[in-house]
Amino acid sequence: MALLAAPLVLAACSGSPTSAPAAESSAPPSAPPVPTGGIDPSTAFTPVSATTLTTPAPVTGTDGKTHLAYELLLTNASPAPLRLDKVDVLDAGNQNVLLSMSGATLGANSNLIGGDTGDEGTADPSTAGSPIPGSATAVVWLDVTVDGTLPAALTHRVNATMTTPGGDxxxxxTVGRVDVSTAKAPVLGPVMAGGPWYASDGCCVDDTHHRRGLAPINGKLLVPQRYAIDWYLLDDQHRAWTGDPSKLTSDPSKLTSYYAYDKPALAAADGVVVDATDGFAETTSAPNPPPLPPIKETVGNHVTVMIAPGVYLLYAHFKTGTVAVKTGQTVKRGDVLGHIGSSGNSTAPHLHFQVMTEGTFFPTDSTPFAFDCFTVNGQVTERIWDDVLGLQPDPVLPYGASTDTSRHRAQMPLDRNVITFC
Incomplete structure (x- = not known):
């Protein structure tokens, strides 16, 4: 019976002649046309090569504009010196110019890798526009603002002059095409209660140590503090501290003279604590900034909270002994994480806050964020670097009041804004 059944099974599995699949074509698949000579006519040797250090990510600032802060690395691939004359940032789709820099503006917003970044007013004006030597790389610091539709990608038109034996x-x-991130900046709750809080060294255009903190870490160039903010609490006279300035930074007990000192820092979103470190001593500048601590102590006593995959909140420089959570603990928005202090690489009590792509400060990329509700009280009108904030003869900060009384929603405070959280 088994021998007789086998042909029946085979017959049942075979299709009729009319339902058999058609024979595969022996013709080769079509291929895209090859340019004459095998090379696209637009292909050219370029003395300048370009790359970016991050994917530009959009965030709306308190000016109502969408900001794209990133860095363009330009390498002179020739042996001859190359002077940058102009850099245009273009919408790669319609070729509209979104940002154009030349002359002194370009010189102030570019520097050689390993050279003076010009952060915190240290740039030497005499070096502006200096040529890029052969085989060297320069970084151009970019803050592109967009009023309308966000471009899908950016590209860069570089005009330069090469010095050769035969003349200039x-x-x-046109180099360095880069896609614009489609990710939305996380919208967070308050990191401290109330205000007014001074957003020092924030995004995006000023030459701050956060924005221009280019660092070679584990064999890779990073800007790990691109969007970080240092927060100082002000009083109604726009002072960050009160008392005798000669003692503020030479006597650790005078840290209490800063209004931000010992104020609680709050979880800005629900999440899981991935790092909670305490026990580092607090530092002061007496009267000069303290020496840089070992790299592992840079952020001092701190808490890192993961609020989504690849999205971490860093709270740094807490007061010794005040870290209130443990690694692995789940936190809710508004929970107290620790108290503001001056541990790690800090010259005065403040809260260093930022969003990171990794659970560790080094190495990480720094990405934008926004707060769900705050008002803008005003603006500190002059640049006062963190290192000398407590060394001013007058503690009253130069200040301009805002006429805008509306609540800002889903926006990022910009550099030197003074805000109050809702």
Whole structure:
């Protein structure tokens, strides 16, 4: 019976002649056309090569504009010196110019890798516009603002002059195409209660140590503090501290003269604590900034909270002994994480806050964030670097009041804004 059944099974599995699949075509698949000579006519040797250090990510600032802060690395691939004359940032789709820098503006917003970044007013004006030596790389610090539709990608038109034995040779190259991130900046709750809080060294255009903190870490160039903010609490006279300035930074007990000192820092979103570190001593500048601590102590006593995969909140420089959570603990928005202090690489009590792509400060990329509700009280009108904030003869900060009394929602405070959280 088994021998007789086998042909029946085979017959049942075979289709009729009319339902058999058609024979596969022996013709080769079509291929895209090859340019004449095998090379696209637009292909060219470019003395300048370009890359970016991050994917530009959009965030709306308190000016109502969408900001894209990132860095463009330009390498002179020739042996001859190359002077940057102009850099245009273009919408890669319609080729509209979104940002154009030349002359002194370009010189103030670019520097050689390993050279003076110009952060915190240290740039030497005499070096502005200095050529890029052969085989060297310069970084151009970019803050592109967009009023309308966000471009899907950006590209960069570089005009330069090469110095050759035969004379100056003008060059133009379009390089460094980069996609714009489609990710939305996380919208967070308050990191401290109330206010007014001074957002020092924030995004995006000023030459701050956060924005220009280019660091070679584990064999890779990073800007780990690109969007970080240092927060100081002010009183109604716009002072960050009160008392005798000669003692503020030489006597650790005078840290209490800063209004931010010992104020609680709050979880800005629900999440899980991935790092909670305490026990580092607090530091002061007496009267000069303290020496840089070992890299592992940079952020001092701190808490890192993961609020989504690849999204971490860093709270740094807490007062010794005040970290209120443990690694692995679940926290809710509004929970107290610790109290503001001056541990780690800090010159005065403040809260260093930022969003990171990794659960560790080094190495990480720094991405934008926004707060769900705050008002803008005003603006500190002059640059006062963190290192000398407590060394001013007059503690009253130069200040301009805002006429805007509306609540800002889903926006990022910009550099030197003074805000109050809702």
């Amino acid at each position: 040779r003008p060059l133009e190259s």
